[in-house]
Amino acid sequence: MQRIFQIDGEETDCWLGHDGSRFVLNTPTGAVACQLDPTGLPGGYKLRAKGVVRELRLAVGPEATFVHTDGRTYEVGRVDPAERLAGSDGGASDDRLVAPMPGVVVSVAVKPGDAVEEGQPLLVIESMKLETTLTAPRDGVVAEMPFAEGDSFGLKDILAQLAPEEE
Amino acid sequence: MTISKLLVANRGEIAARVLRTAKARGLATAVLRHVAEQEGPAHLIADEVVMIDGPTPVAAYLDIPQIVEAAKGIGADAVHPGYGFLSENAGFVAALEKAGVTFVGPTSEVIDLMGDKVRARAFVEERGFPVAPSAIEDDDPASFVERARAVGYPLLIKPSAGGGGKGMRVVREDSTLETEIETARREGERYFGDGRLFVERYIERPRHIEVQVMGDGQGNVVHFWERECSIQRRFQKIIEETPSPALTPEQRDEICETAVGIARAVKYRGAGTVEFIYAQDGAFYFLEMNTRLQVEHPVTEMVTGFDLVAEQLRVAAGDGLSAVQADIPQTGHSIELRICAEDATADFRPAIGNILLLDEPQGEGIRVDSGILDGGKVTTDFDPMLSKLIVHGPDRAQAIARARSAVQSYVILGVTTNTGYLDAILAHPDFASGDVSTGFLAEQSETLTAPGEDVSDLLMAAAALSDERLVSDVMQIPEMYRKMGGWRN
């Protein structure tokens, strides 16, 4: 029901309602009763809103809707606020990689002092006959790599430690 | 020397445009396609598509051995280079000659000569054609600064090997001359691997006027009248027209004859364009000669009725020119708009995206040379130009009106384009009166990119109502609750 629309870099929080007979787009500045009917042309619609009828051509992309009307083309970015929030979970990621189970270090890819990017492999471990590549949880600098190739480690041992993030 | 199979060593709209004429002339046709390239109109027109590969898509189109091999491999007896890429590359011409494949264009010598701005200029000047006061570093590097000073201010520093406006610097005061020279040299080295420079008088508020010529390589040259290309953004043309609103009939004859004279001097073969700088006082100076078909050639075709690609193919096949000068009319007025995937409000930053909906304008006096297909993908692998919209009208005012109506109804959805910007240029009173210079777009940038009427509520309504997931979420709310709205007891 809620969308954030982006036009020319400006964001507007809106929600769409329907009162049984018509749709109403609620914007921070007011409610706009509106109706969209196809005209038969590819992507062609008639938009009724704010007391006017406008012919438009419209295409819905994955992240933006493109509208051509009255000789001009516009791009309206669409953000589902829920999806945007979903990216916010967890807050700051951990600085440490903790062993999910006991095992052996197969190989170590970085050393203390190395700058790493999020997702960059740090080391490969073997546990329960499976090799797992452990990657950097965020961009940062490696502070400690306590285990060398061939070392055994126990459950919850720290396998890699990043330097704390600077504020 | 007949041509039976033509390989178009290009892509996009120009490849499609060349292929259409070639097919109409009964030639077998082939075109290149990079392995990672989207399918375009050219690939649907050509009888054969030759896949090429390279470290980057552009690199593949510049890979002379690979393309020569391709031509030989498919048995092509001629190659049309289009514009850009290898169209002005003497090495390519030589390689094709060696392989026994006809190059649709001038000789490598002429390409070489005209490709070197300094030599070309000297050549033209020596033969008495007008060139702007200038100083060439190579003539005597030690006295270059002194000679540059003698040209007078304002002056323009250009890299000898340059093009496309890169590395050019305007100097208005003597105090900055030497530092600007050093900067231009560094830029020349960076862009072209060549730090040699020349300076010329900088023409204030110049117009860009060019003349389409066609020669048979035997010294016979005709012109197809002029084109005005003063509407440029960042030194790149985006609107071209013919006839130029700036020229009187006498000036027109003079400038066209000058162009023919230059082409004749090199026994020009094929289609070429002689570009001039036109000063506000009516003087004009040779700028350079482009030894290929120009992007904006369709406006010439619209007013003359000639198919310039057909003429190129005739000349390349040794059939000579199809017309004498007197047979080449200039009827009505034509305007070309370059439709580019770029954001005019963000310094013309190239835009990318998927073309979700494409609907080209149609109708009398409207021509679209397009390089894109509905459903295609626009990437930054190539030039941002997607297509060209060319209109023809009985006079300039009607051509402008037709161009506006056509560009307004040109629907390209899914990628940002400059259609609205082009329309804003066409709507500008200075454009209507023809009072423009190459600096017009920069001077008027605020007016031209001013936001129009605020329709954001309508746009958001359209975006909301066409968002199926949103609509279905709303309609999942039972009707009673929708009707009650935000009621609270």
Add this chain to the structure above:
Amino acid sequence: MRRIESQIDTNAADYKANFAAMSERLKEFHARQHAARFERPQRDIDRLARQNKLGVRERLKLLLDPGTPFLEFSTLAACREYDGVVPGAGVVTGIGIVQGREVAIHANDASVKGGAWYPHTVKKVVRLLDVALENRLPVIHICDSAGGFLPLQHGVFPDRYLGGRVFRNQVKLSQANIPQIAVVGGHCTAGGAYVPTLSDYNIIIEGTGAIFLGGPPLVKAATGEEVGVQELGGAVMHTSVSGTGDYRAATEQHAFSLAREIVSQWMRTPKTIIETAAFEEPYYDPKELYGIIPKDRKTQFDMREVLARIVDGSRFHEYQPDYGTTMVCGFAHIWGYKVGILANNGVLFNDSSLKAAHFMQLCNQNRTPLVFFQNITGYMVGREYEERGIAKDGAKMLMAQGGSVVPKFTVIANASYGAGNYGMCGRAWDARTLFMWPQAEIGVMGADQAANTMADVKIRQLQREGKELTEEEIAAIREPVLEKYKRDVEAYTSTSELWDDGILDPADTRNALGMSISASLNAPIDDPHYGIFRL
């Protein structure tokens, strides 16, 4: 269905006087409601801001579908308890719409005594969970409570319908496959820890939410262990180590967005089908109710005029219009839902009781929900009526009403006295929702009657002791009794004690009933069956 022809003259003096009186009452009611919802001591507001927590109303806004109604229950609960410092009993409950679905909401209001559980808090929460059970409504708990209010622990903890009942109901909900989500936006300590842990899903807001059986001070006292809130029961620990928490939310917005997303994962179960019609607004303006309800509660009025301002199109199909006329029975639609309406137009006689009993059986047979509009002073008394068997006819009505399998809804529109309250589906009779109008009264009998009765007992006792009482002395005994009784029968007392689900502005009745009926259809309707009717 025929439209009720209203006889009301909106220009009449008594209409205008009624309207003015009701408007005055409503002004007071809305002011009290607003205060209960929003007016808090500054220190409580500051504390929430300091804790970086949103207020409960803001949380609801994030949770509910925008542009949809929220039927709030018992906003004025505890308004006559605890010196009025526990507005709403420190908790917000109601039925709201999340992702298009009806859900029951239980949200602690941490701006009231840190969301501590008072006896009335527990009563309100248990009632909400009963509503959820009866109507099979999913529950979303928004947990932010300091725990039981210790000085009153005896009123919170031990009895059958006190604290334990909250958790017992949670178990019963889960057992009945009715999902629950807990959003932990504050501490859930001791018993409170079981709200999220007994929920099918829970979300903990990082930084503010925490769950533990014993908080850090208690742990230190018990074992000497020193441990911080986050390590002991914070979002990170519970979602990654203990598995007590399911989702870790970075912010309040994120938490409620997650809750909404979880709701949208649930299978949509088809609702119980009853007869419906297209919506129609009442033909007569519901606000005219203000002029119809007499300013003097003892003045008789025609319930059909009330119905005409509540039901769809003001249309009413009256059953037995000429028999037992003090009991108005008939069919109508409310928000499209076909309902059977029983409304009092006077005292209940034998015929009106029998008519009501018969009509309720018709509705059960036809799966038509029942709506009661009470304005009842009781069953008729007197020799003639006893001889005619008023007690057994009343029993028939109770048997039919109490044995009804269709959902029932009650509006106490004016008087609700004595056994009439029972026959007309009072609180004890499992109305799915029961609302009162602000001027309505509820009691064993009318105030004067009750005061007289109580005063008489006292007077007779004194007379037996040989005391002769003057008029003044009698009045001195009678007046305080009358005053106290008058206060005790007021709607505000009822709503404070949670004898109802809230006081309604009469003009809101249609929506409140519409939502109640719609919510009730999440539960199936059994086949009709009854006990023994005394014939």
